[in-house]
Each structure stands twice: as C-alpha cells, then as structure tokens.
Amino acid sequence: MAAIDVDGLSMVYDNGFQALHEVSVSAEAGEFITLLGPSGCGKTTLLRLIAGFLQPTEGTIRLGEEDITGLPPEKRDTAMVFQSYALFPHMTAVGNIQFGLKQQRLPKPEQLDRIEKSLAAVSLEDQRDKRPVALSGGQQQRVALARALAMRPSVVLFDEPLSNLDAKLREQVRFELRALQREFGFTAVYVTHDQAEALAMSDVVYLMNRGRIVQHGPPEAIYRRPNSRFVADFLGVANIFEGRVLSNSGSRYSVSSPFGELDVESDVPPSAEHLYLCWRPEDARLTSSQSGGQNHFDLRVTESVFLGNLTDVFGHPTDAEDTTVRVQLLQHGRVEPGTTISVAIDPANIRFLEPIELAPVGVSA
Numbered sequence: 365m366a367a368i369d370v371d372g373l374s375m376v377y378d379n380g381f382q383a384l385h386e387v388s389v390s391a392e393a394g395e396f397i398t399l400l401g402p403s404g405c406g407k408t409t410l411l412r413l414i415a416g417f418l419q420p421t422e423g424t425i426r427l428g429e430e431d432i433t434g435l436p437p438e439k440r441d442t443a444m445v446f447q448s449y450a451l452f453p454h455m456t457a458v459g460n461i462q463f464g465l466k467q468q469r470l471p472k473p474e475q476l477d478r479i480e481k482s483l484a485a486v487s488l489e490d491q492r493d494k495r496p497v498a499l500s501g502g503q504q505q506r507v508a509l510a511r512a513l514a515m516r517p518s519v520v521l522f523d524e525p526l527s528n529l530d531a532k533l534r535e536q537v538r539f540e541l542r543a544l545q546r547e548f549g550f551t552a553v554y555v556t557h558d559q560a561e562a563l564a565m566s567d568v569v570y571l572m573n574r575g576r577i578v579q580h581g582p583p584e585a586i587y588r589r590p591n592s593r594f595v596a597d598f599l600g601v602a603n604i605f606e607g608r609v610l611s612n613s614g615s616r617y618s619v620s621s622p623f624g625e626l627d628v629e630s631d632v633p634p635s636a637e638h639l640y641l642c643w644r645p646e647d648a649r650l651t652s653s654q655s656g657g658q659n660h661f662d663l664r665v666t667e668s669v670f671l672g673n674l675t676d677v678f679g680h681p682t683d684a685e686d687t688t689v690r691v692q693l694l695q696h697g698r699v700e701p702g703t704t705i706s707v708a709i710d711p712a713n714i715r716f717l718e719p720i721e722l723a724p725v726g727v728s729a
C-alpha cells in the first residue's frame with residue numbers, strides 16, 4: 365500500500381500561472397523519495413500542496429487509504445521542515461519542539477517524553493534552553509528536524525533543509541537524516557535542487573522540469589538511463605550528440621554519429637530515427653591507438669584537469685573537430701593538451717534520448 369499517493373495534481377496560482385501540470389508521485393510507507401529539479405520547477409508548490417498549505421486546481425492526494433486533498437494542514441499526518449527552519453525566535457529549542465505538541469493537546473508527560481527523545485535523536489540535549497539566535501545554522505536545522513520528529517508524523521516533508529549549511533556539514537547531515545528516517549520509520553518527501561544530494565539519499569528520485577515530472581526511478585536507474593537531454597545533463601555530466609539509427613538486430617543498433625558509426629546496446633528502443641544520444645564521461649575507456657574496432661575514436665586533447673582521483677579531459681574527436689567531448693579517466697596522471705588519446709565506449713553505455721525535432725520544411729532557423 366502506498367503511504368502517499370499524489371495523482372494528477374495541477375496547480376494554477378491566482379495570477380493565472382500554472383506551476384504544476386498533472387503531477388503524479390507516490391511513495392511506499394517508509395520510503396525516501398526526492399523531488400529534484402532546477403529552481404522554479406514547482407518543487408515547493410508540490411510540497412505545500414501535500415502539506416495542505418495550498419489547494420490544488422485539480423487532482424487528489426491520498427495518505428494511506430484516506431483522501432486528504434481537502435483537509436487543512438493540522439488534520440494531515442504530515443510535518444514539514446523548511447529551508448529557512450522557520451523557528452520561533454522568542455522560544456528556546458524545547459519551546460519550539462513543544463509548540464506543536466501543546467497545540468495537539470497531548471498529555472504533559474507524553475510531551476516531555478517526546479521532547480527528550482527528539483532532542484536526543486538530533487544530539488541537542490545540551491542546547492535545549494537556547495533560543496535560535498544563540499544556535500549555529502546546523503543546530504537550528506536540528507531543532508527544526510526535532511520539532512518535526514516530535515509530532516510523530518507518518519510523512520515528513522523536507523524543503524531543501526540542508527541548503528543553508530556549509531558543504532562539509534551538509535554531507536554529514538545527509539547520512540544522519542537517512543539514519544533518523546530509518547529509525548523513526550516515517551515516509552520522507554525531500555525537495556532539493558542538488559543532484560548529488562538526491563542521488564545519495566533517495567530510494568526514488570522524481571526529476572521535475574517546468575511543473576512536470578520528466579522521469580522517476582531509483583538513483584542508479586535514472587543516472588544510468590536518462591530519457592532526455594534535460595535528465596542526462598541535470599543528473600551529472602553527459603556527452604550529448606545527435607545520431608541517426610541505421611539498422612538493428614534485436615537490441616543491438618547501428619547509429620551514425622559525429623564519432624562515426626556507433627554500436628548501441630539498448631533494451632529501450634529508440635524513440636525516432638533521428639534522435640539525441642549520450643554517454644557519460646566516466647564510461648570512456650582508454651585503448652591503444654592501433655586497436656581500431658568498435659566504438660573507438662581518437663581524441664585530440666584541448667584541456668585537461670588533474671583532480672587526484674580522476675583526470676578530466678576535454679578534446680575533439682580527430683574525425684569531428686567541431687564536436688567537444690569530455691572523458692574522465694580514473695587513477696590516471698596528467699594528460700597534456702595537444703596530445704591524442706584513444707578511447708572506446710561500451711555499446712551498453714550509450715543511451716537513446718528524445719527525438720530531434722526537425723524544423724518544418726521551408727522554415728529556416
């Protein structure tokens with residue numbers, strides 16, 4: 365049974381702007397799902413709809429078996445952790461955590477018990493009597509999290525909760541959040557524009573663009589099998605190029621490309637004869653220049669950056685001077701600009717993306 369089930373949700377704001385177009389998202393109980401996408405794509409809108417701070421123009425939201433679409437926020441079994449933390453400045457850490465429990469009129473002993481447990485869960489016992497102004501950003505973020513945990517909601521909604529923390533702390537808190545989620549067993553809907561965060565934390569990632577879900581799946585699946593240039597590019601780095609499918613034998617395709625004729629191995633058939641394809645920089649293997657053979661080409665290096673664990677190399681295929689390619693070589697030394705290296709791409713590491721929209725005849729660009 366799905367813990368949360370968003371079906372065909374559309375949102376038109378009062379000014380007529382449509383922020384969401386028939387968005388559907390679901391999470392199993394205890395699952396951690398992420399809404400990932402660029403700023404302005406509708407992530408916060410979707411989260412606020414689930415929380416009940418906004419009413420959708422169309423669509424339904426279910427929590428377990430219950431249709432909660434029309435319920436006010438306080439009647440929903442959800443809690444939200446905001447990017448800004450949204451703590452009450454005049455209240456201590458304990459006061460902030462207790463606020464919602466009082467509103468729910470929980471018996472006092474139960475309130476105190478929950479406060480202790482959630483303070484302990486975020487390791488803030490010794491900061492309990494401080495007001496937000498006396499706490500660091502990371503500590504305020506923990507208070508906000510403890511406040512949500514204390515409500516014991518079945519769903520916690522996170523709106524970019526780590527974006528105000530510095531990089532090192534952000535990485536650490538990722539792991540802690542995931543551990544807390546397992547311990548408390550809530551379902552998480554987590555919003556971020558940070559692809560690394562989404563890949564690191566999620567069971568399932570929903571990638572959004574311009575108010576629509578453009579692809580969803582486990583992190584490995586959407587990283588390895590992007591279905592469009594947008595996804596390939598947003599989720600890491602990709603070499604994207606145009607190709608034309610020439611022939612196939614089962615799942616093995618022959619494709620003409622700026623790198624010459626490529627073999628592509630794909631369970632997913634191409635969406636059109638003329639389409640975009642991609643491969644990831646780390647999928648390139650160094651070969652010896654004499655080897656020739658399948659999906660093999662020479663690269664004239666224009667720039668290279670040694671990063672310790674890998675070397676990032678930019679260059680032009682010798683047969684396609686106007687195409688720029690990026691390859692990442694693991695545990696490799698510096699590569700001098702001006703030299704030529706030979707690389708090969710495994711057919712299974714090349715992906716079909718969306719069709720190329722050809723301009724109508726008679727219309728010039």
Ligand SMILES: Nc1ncnc2c1ncn2[C@@H]1O[C@H](COP(=O)(O)OP(=O)(O)O)[C@@H](O)[C@H]1O
Nearest residue numbers: 377379381383402403404405406407408409410
């Ligand atoms: N109250 C509002 N009225 C009109 N447009 C809004 C309102 N709130 C947000 N928007 C617009 O809706 C789009 C999505 O916003 P938002 O959900 O905040 O995106 P994200 O969280 O992904 O950055 C943006 O173009 C934003 O300008």
Ligand SMILES: [Mg+2]
Nearest residue numbers: 404407408409
């Ligand atoms: Mg937002």
